[in-house]
Amino acid sequence: MVLADLGKRINNALQQLNKAPVIDEELLNQVLKEIQLALLQSDVNVKYVAKLKSNIIMKFKMEDSQGVNLKKMIQQAVVQELTQMLDSNKKPFVPKRGKPNVVMFVGLQGAGKTTTCTKYAYHWQKKGWRTALICADTFRAGAFDQLKQNATKVRVPFYGSYSETDPVAIAEEGVKHFKKENYEMIIVDTSGRHKQESELFDEMKQVQAAVNPDECIFVMDGSIGQACYDQAQAFRNAVNVGSVIITKLDGHAKGGGALSAVAATESPIIFIGTGEHFEDLEPFNPESFVKRLLG
Numbered sequence: 220m221v222l223a224d225l226g227k228r229i230n231n232a233l234q235q236l237n238k239a240p241v242i243d244e245e246l247l248n249q250v251l252k253e254i255q256l257a258l259l260q261s262d263v264n265v266k267y268v269a270k271l272k273s274n275i276i277m278k279f280k281m282e283d284s285q286g287v288n289l290k291k292m293i294q295q296a297v298v299q300e301l302t303q304m305l306d307s308n309k310k311p312f313v314p315k316r317g318k319p320n321v322v323m324f325v326g327l328q329g330a331g332k333t334t335t336c337t338k339y340a341y342h343w344q345k346k347g348w349r350t351a352l353i354c355a356d357t358f359r360a361g362a363f364d365q366l367k368q369n370a371t372k373v374r375v376p377f378y379g380s381y382s383e384t385d386p387v388a389i390a391e392e393g394v395k396h397f398k399k400e401n402y403e404m405i406i407v408d409t410s411g412r413h414k415q416e417s418e419l420f421d422e423m424k425q426v427q428a429a430v431n432p433d434e435c436i437f438v439m440d441g442s443i444g445q446a447c448y449d450q451a452q453a454f455r456n457a458v459n460v461g462s463v464i465i466t467k468l469d470g471h472a473k474g475g476g477a478l479s480a481v482a483a484t485e486s487p488i489i490f491i492g493t494g495e496h497f498e499d500l501e502p503f504n505p506e507s508f509v510k511r512l513l514g
């Protein structure tokens with residue numbers, strides 16, 4: 220189910236509360252069952268779906284108000300539970316001006332890592348930060364050319380190599396170069412693989428050890444459904460993931476799986492990718508996202 224439909228389905232379920240003369244546990248159960256089904260069909264992890272229901276039932280039992288207040292309470296509880304699901308309660312990294320901030324990107328091939336690095340660079344560049352991009356992806360043929368083209372389009376200096384085959388050496392050299400030139404936002408794009416393989420994780424760890432980043436951003440494809448949860452956990456266990464960017468939440472993305480995977484990384488979602496253009500990067504706030512979803 221696409222995200223916009225999820226919002227509609229939840230709203231429709233909640234509408235039943237407005238129509239009913241009294242709200243008893245049976246009706247609430249029915250409404251919550253419909254909300255649960257909608258969440259599951261949007262690939263939200265089953266663990267969170269069950270928790271959402273039990274938390275709302277608990278609030279309902281503790282509440283002795285009736286009518287309008289009760290409906291409002293249930294509606295607010297749904298918003299609150301969904302928001303909590305998307306909120307890691309961890310403060311994201313805040314880069315500081317006037318010093319080099321090294322930010323490393325990790326993720327599987329095709330997740331949108333290179334595109335997102337460029338969007339992120341463009342974001343800081345527009346704010347007037349001295350921003351640079353490094354291509355430490357030596358695995359995929361054409362990776363450096365792609366980053367070079369992207370960087371040129373957004374007018375951000377870049378570093379990479381056609382001949383060097385060691386991604387750790389490139390990352391280290393690139394960071395050293397841009398630090399010397401007083402760049403404030405130094406972004407390192409790393410290799411991806413199609414699968415979560417040990418070679419990929421070893422390489423990520425080595426690059427991380429070599430450049431000692433201030434932040435590591437995990438880029439995840441928002442359209443991959445339930446698989447997100449395991450993938451997020453695997454990356455979290457391999458490298459020190461500080462925050463997450465979920466891509467492809469435009470168009471027909473289900474998104475629920477990716478959104479609930481935030482819990483697996485215990486890291487905040489900082490942006491979502493909403494298209495292929497470099498300006499299609501939106502800051503993410505759990506509460507406003509849920510409110511917008513539910514109209």
Ligand code: GDP
Nearest residue numbers: 328329330331332333334466467492493494495
């Ligand atoms: P990488 O292998 O992880 O570096 O992935 P790329 O950056 O090459 O992106 C893979 C594909 O996903 C490209 O065709 C991108 O244009 C596309 N892509 C990346 N982010 C988004 C997004 O937010 N929305 C859409 N629709 N496409 C995206």
